[in-house]
Amino acid sequence: MGVQAMIFSEVYSSYFNAVAAILHDILEGDISEKRMVEIINEKAFSESVLSILPALKNEEWLLINREGETPISKTPQMPLSLLQKRWLKALLNDPRIALFAPDTSGLDDVEPLFTNDTFVYFDRYADGDPFTDVVYIDNFRMILTALNKQRMLKIEYQNRHGRRISGTFIPYRLEYSNKDDKFRLIAGHRYSVINLARITQCELLDIHNEETNPIEQEESINFELTDDRNALERVMLHFSDCRKETQRLNDKQYHVTLWHDKQDETEMLIRLLAFGPMIKVISPDSFVKLIKQRIFKQQSLMQ
DSSP states (O other): OHHHHHHSOHHHHHHHHHHHHHHHHHHHSOOOHHHHHHHHHHHSOGGGHHHHHHHHHTTSSSSSOTTSOOSOOSOOOOOOOHHHHHHHHHHHTSHHHHTTOOOOTTOTTOOOSSOGGGOOOSSSOSOOOOTTOHHHHHHHHHHHHHHHHTEEEEEEEEOTTSOEEEEEEEEEEEEEETTTTEEEEEEETTTEEEEGGGEEEEEEEEEOOSOOOOOOOEEEEEEEEEOOTTHHHHHHHHTTTSOEEEEEOSSSEEEEEEEEEGGGHHHHHHHHHTTGGGEEEEEOHHHHHHHHHHHHHHHHHHO
16 A cells, blocks of 8 residues: 555645646636635645645746636646556456456556566465456456346355355345455345355346345454554554444553454454454453464464
8 A cells, every 4th residue: 555655646646636627627717716725625635725726826836827827728637657557557467356347458568567476475365266267257247247237146156065055136245355365245135145256157137126235244353452563553454444443541552343244253363363462352252262272273283
């Protein structure tokens, strides 16, 4: 995330887009100061008015004179740099992103900044989904279509016990597990969870007008966090996909409540253990027991 922020500057991109929109309105006709403020608030940050508006009005940037006219004859555009294109090409080469069929026009002759084998994952299961498999890709995109167009799905799949199941489902959302390296479909109304790699057949059905929000099986974990080595920021980023509440106890201690899907218990266990002594889980008792069992198992393996 930090690398992307450096390559795609949020501040300068926002400033540029705000000023470009103002110049566009000037070229189309007259523009009031009130409208300039509205555009800046829409395109940039709330405090950006304090820097952008004076720079324009006082001719500091030489884009607008005091009469509200501009020497520019065409609306400015912001082409991507070669570095930005190489970064995008690298991301779009990821087979998981390719599942969404993104538009790659303009990047045909661009060399990616890195390749998929640049990184070695040591905290992920090795049996991830077959993202390049033709059947898997077809099923994935059919599910996307069903989600976007409110279509029902007829799905046949194998559950984890090897039993073949077939039925009609109303798709609710797609989820991706970084630890498992797998996608799964959440379907209503009974909160059905289907691993996409287990789907053998998938067929689009009619449009539905039903509420698809299933009753989620959420559980909470409570833990104390010691903010050493920037642990608080790392935890907030690492668990950005989870609903959470954080309470400050003192200068370095925080109490965190984290909610997760019941089926993700093992994944949450692994993710929390990765922070070592910075985190002390205090409830629920069943989860504390799982942590102790995991630690004892690791100790026995080391011995």
